[in-house]
Amino acid sequence: MTASVAPRLVFDTTCLSHFARADRLDVLGDLLADAESFVPHVVREEIRDGSSVYPELTQILSVEWLRIVSLDTLDRLRLFAIWSGRVGAxxxxxxxxxxxxxxxxxxxxxxxxxxxxxxxxxKHGIDVHGTIWLLARACHNGKLTEVGASNLVDALAATGMRLPCTGTEFPRYASDNGLL
Structure with a gap:
């Protein structure tokens, strides 16, 4: 029998910031207990900068389940330069x-x-998903009910997060898009 490998999730600012602004960062941490979670140093600095407007973002900087990755090797810097060109940074x-x-x-x-x-x-072969996928994954793994996910969608939307569905629409949206 082989041990299952924990998924490696690399976060951009949006998901983390809105969970913090909705005061649900603890819930996000619970949902990610089976994963290795990373945030690039660049994103950490965006969060730090944003905390001048939204002080609640500072809590992201100290969560234990989130590992900071510095772009401090030649390989990382090379990849960062390539991706900066691709996304028009x-x-x-x-x-x-x-x-x-x-x-x-x-x-x-x-x-x-x-x-x-x-x-x-x-387009360039990276597995990329958003917050709705993350919530659907938690439902699929039995860590969150559809009602709980719907409530989180509404809480995130209340912070101004732009999402492709409302909480009420979440189950159908996730199902229609092969997420549930």
Missing amino acids: GTRNLGEASVLAVAEELGGVALIDERDATRVGR
Whole structure:
């Protein structure tokens, strides 16, 4: 019998920030207990910068289940440069570029809710999903009920997060898109 390998999830700013703003970061941590969760240093700095407007974001910087990945090796810097070019980074998409670079290096899943970066990542072979996928995965794994996921969708939307469905629509949306 072989042990199952914990999935490696690499987070962009959006999912983490909105869970923190909804005061549900603890719930997110519980949902990720079976996964290795990473955040690139670039994303951590985006979160730190955002905490001047949303002080609740500072709690993200100290959660134990989230490992910081620095772009401090030549291979990581090379991947970051490649992904920056692909997503048209400038200063706007540096977080997404760093997530895609780390996901490629680790063979992980990039958690990005930005449509263009998702499309580019998938085009180049990266497994890219968003917050709705993460909630559906938790339902599939028995860590969250559909009602619980629907409530989280509404809580995230209340913080201004743009999602493809409402809480009420979540079960059908997830089912129609092969997530449940």
